[in-house]
Amino acid sequence: MNDDIGGSGYSLDDLSAYLDRGRTPAIAAIDRNPECQALLDAMTRFGALSHELVDRDGAEQPPSPGWLDGLLDTVAQEVRAGRDLPYTEGLVVTEGAVRTLVREAGDAVPGALVGRTRIREEGELTRIEIEISVLGDRPLVAVGDQVREAVADALRRHTPLGDAAIDVTVVDVHLADGADG
Amino acid sequence: MSDREMALAIDAAAAAVPGVRRVYRAPAGIGGAARLLLQRDDEPLSDVRGSRATVSIGVQADAPAQATAAAVAAAVQLLVGPEVEVLVRVGRIEG
Numbered sequence A: 001m002n003d004d005i006g007g008s009g010y011s012l013d014d015l016s017a018y019l020d021r022g023r024t025p026a027i028a029a030i031d032r033n034p035e036c037q038a039l040l041d042a043m044t045r046f047g048a049l050s051h052e053l054v055d056r057d058g059a060e061q062p063p064s065p066g067w068l069d070g071l072l073d074t075v076a077q078e079v080r081a082g083r084d085l086p087y088t089e090g091l092v093v094t095e096g097a098v099r100t101l102v103r104e105a106g107d108a109v110p111g112a113l114v115g116r117t118r119i120r121e122e123g124e125l126t127r128i129e130i131e132i133s134v135l136g137d138r139p140l141v142a143v144g145d146q147v148r149e150a151v152a153d154a155l156r157r158h159t160p161l162g163d164a165a166i167d168v169t170v171v172d173v174h175l176a177d178g179a180d181g
Numbered sequence B: 001m002s003d004r005e006m007a008l009a010i011d012a013a014a015a016a017v018p019g020v021r022r023v024y025r026a027p028a029g030i031g032g033a034a035r036l037l038l039q040r041d042d043e044p045l046s047d048v049r050g051s052r053a054t055v056s057i058g059v060q061a062d063a064p065a066q067a068t069a070a071a072v073a074a075a076v077q078l079l080v081g082p083e084v085e086v087l088v089r090v091g092r093i094e095g
Helices: A012-020 A036-058 A065-078 A095-107 A140-158 B003-015 B032-036 B065-080
Strands: A084-088 A091-094 A112-122 A123-133 A165-174 B020-024 B047-049 B053-058 B085-094
Touching: A012 A036, A012 A065, A036 A065, A036 A123, A036 B053, A036 B085, A065 A095, A065 A112, A084 A095, A084 B065, A091 A095, A091 A112, A091 B053, A091 B065, A095 A112, A095 A123, A095 A140, A112 A140, A112 A165, A112 B053, A123 A140, A140 B065, B003 B020, B003 B047, B003 B053, B003 B065, B020 B085, B053 B065, B065 B085
Parallel strands: A091 B085, A123 A165, B053 B085
Antiparallel strands: A084 A091, A112 A123, B020 B053, B047 B053
């Protein structure tokens, strides 16, 4: 996928190249765009994660590039601003900001990497669905519980979705390349 | 004060509110992407058109987003006066 990110005029590949150059020279259209910034931060986290997996598992190869590329495509879709979710009249938070908040809260849990997220309305109830990969040899239920708690805390603190139901599904277990479960 | 000058003043007022990490370029509605590409670096980030002002902010993760947005709205409303409708959009919550 190589779409224009957030109306910035820059694609995913452009952002990747920008990150590789150390974000210099500065490009205002990227630096002033929240969707681009969310994606750059995700790329940075994925890079660090790749190194962490190699270091911990002692593997010579980083995790499959295809896996991380697919995940990055998912993130690129989900950082889009989307709907405005109202706090009160005149104050809103974008759905993209909420998705990014959910992703960053989940990714901060050791051993968890957030994949697809969904925000669904079920009548009066909002349901947040989160798919995660668990990295390395960690207890799946414990990691899933920690992700749900971290996301619930973040939603209560920052969004109008503090009462949302949160479903966490472990869809994958990843070790370094060649050892995926 | 022109709309451009007002928008620049809004940028500065929003950026000065504690908890605001940065001010982002406000969405510009239909045709916005094309307009964004044509904007120069020294142009305002906030959008002021007649009776409506929009400011988009990134909030620090250690500050409550709604309260920070409300503080921005209050600061901007003081600046633009009561006849202008103010919309504050939280575009990112960033650690």
